[in-house]
Amino acid sequence: MIVQPVLVVAAALFSLGIYGILVRRNAVMVLLSIELILNSVNINFIMFDTMLADAMMQGQIFTIFIITIAAAEVGIGLAIVLMLFRNRQTANINEFDLMKW
């Protein structure tokens, strides 16, 4: 099992996600970036599970959990973004400063 390339791919994916979260102004893109981060974690899980040949396959089970939760999270996140867009006619995340002091 080649570990290093897979870890590099996962790290790259994670960094891309962080970059996207911090830089993109579109809220949908921010949500997408979060998905990237989650998926990089998934890759790590699968990779270590295979490498260790875990009989209980805990890494894969966790991955399924994460995918499920990610789906739910995206569902709620998109719904919020949709409502914000309807009220504000914009999806720019910088416009959403209702929680300001």
Added chain:
Amino acid sequence: MVNFTTTIFAEGELIYTDGGLLAQYAWLLVLLPFVAALIITFMGKHLPLKGAEVALATIGLIFLYSSALMYSHITSGVVNEFFINVGSIGVFDIEFGWVVDGLSIMMYFVVGTVALLVFIYATNYMEGEIRYTFFFTSLTLFAGSMLVLVSSPTLIQILIGWELVGVCSYLLIGHYWEKKDNSSAAMKAFITNKIADVGLMIGIIILALNTGTLRISEILYQATHEYEKLSTVAFIAAILLFIGAMGKSAQFPLHVWLPDAMAGPTPVSALMHAATMVTAGVYLLARMFPFYKSMAPDALDIVMLFGVITLLAAGLIAVVQDDLKKVLAYSTVSQLGYMVAAIGSGAYTAALFHLWTHAFFKALLFLGAGSVIHAVHSNSMLEMGGLRKVMPKTFATFIIGTVALAGLPPFAGFFSKDEILASFNHEGEITFFFIAVLGAFITAFYMTRAVSLTFLGEYRGHGHPHESHNLMTTPLLALSVFAIASGWVNIPGVYTGFTDWVTTRKNKIVEYHPESFDLFALSSGLLAGLLGIALGYYLYQLQGSAETGDDKIKIQPIWSVLENKYYLDDFYFKYVIDPVKINISRAVDKFNTNVIDRFVNGFGQIASLLGGIVYNNFDQNGIDKLLNMSSSGTDSFGGKVKLLQTGKTQQYLMMFLGGVVTISLLILFII
């Protein structure tokens, strides 16, 4: 904590019980009026009948409960007492509670019955009067206070009830306090009672110190078992208690407050004279009777002497009064004299029997007088007359009351007065016996005079009087039934249930009770009554006094002595009140302004100076500054920190990331 004590003694064929639930819940009798008074005070004005319905409902319940108690007492005999311990002072347990025995059940019934009828009467009599709601509050409290007093198993509760009755009487006598006369009458009643109360209080303290208990039943137990420690102080304690009783039961020379108490509304007079106040003294003497009988027989002689003086002196004054209510008031004083004298002669049952019958017919007479006064708007009999035609119901019931008071058979007063006379005769007090017979003669005479001047002859007043409302005449009718029949419960040789009722006591009563009619006493009493009525009728009816309203018997100088009430009020003013007012009060006032006030003012100034120093230096510059500084520091710091809260998600994420990176680096390189 309820301490459940049951003591039963058996005498003859009667079996006594502890009274069961009915006795256990008798505290309701005492508590209900106080709850009702609170309700009337806070909600009375918003109710449709302005609070009268609450008072009526309460007193109705009390009447029903006391009737139930009376019934169970008559059928099976109830003796029980309950204590609630509320604390202790030194070795003395302070206990409240309630007694259910013959004496107190009889009093519950009298208070319940008379108060119910008076309350019904008052709803109409007081209609449209000032402070109507407050009147019912006080009236309910008045009845409640009397129940506190008569239900008392301890001396401390007796004292509390005693004072409560005094306060309520003050409120009610001074109901129309806008007039100076009325408020001073209230004050007079209160202060005269207060002077007597001092005697009661010292008496209670002496008894408590020498018996080690405040429970009446235990004091009576010690008295009847000849405890030596108690016997040394028995005489003085007995006299002191009697002084207390003299105040409440208006015995000569402390009777002066009672006639003035007529300043109150008539229902108050009726309640006060029949059930709730003046009977308190007789009740106290009756409650402590075993103590008097076994430990202080000398004190009983003094009690009897004062009773006899009172019955004669007050009866004579009643003859010269022109105010209808005052005739009745002096008559009450006189009848109380009979009761007290009867207790003094050792005739416990006779005294209570007279209390019982007197309560009904005197309430009847007062309510009748109230009905008349309501109609003619005057208290003076000189402005009445001829009312029998316009007020037939009042006239008929008043006549029943009069005959009952004069003591003609088969009306109530006959039996009770006869029993008192028989006891005097039995005790060999022949002088007192004849004074009492003379008193009966005077009673009959002044009542005939009052009836003649009020109801017979021609009308001498103003306006057109008419019969009172049914709400007023119905209680009169009900009371006249009692005035006729209440004497039949104790006919010597026929039925003597009353004797069994009131002698049902925890400590056995040793007293004289006639087994059959004493023919000598009977005939003297009856003859005196008939003669009195005949003389009154002759002087005021046949001689025509009732037509003109003037008196045929103005024999100087007796008349003016009597009109001035033996100059007793003047004596009190000249030798008691004025010296106190002029010398002692002024001296006290001077001492107060020059010494105490100066002290108090000096202390006040020092305190305010000290306060100023503390305020300016310590409080303002110390504590306040510290607190202000800390709050303003928090405020400015918060103002700066809050700028971080931009509301922009990505900035937060940036900070979060910075934090994560910093902590990661720290973990990697330092730890």
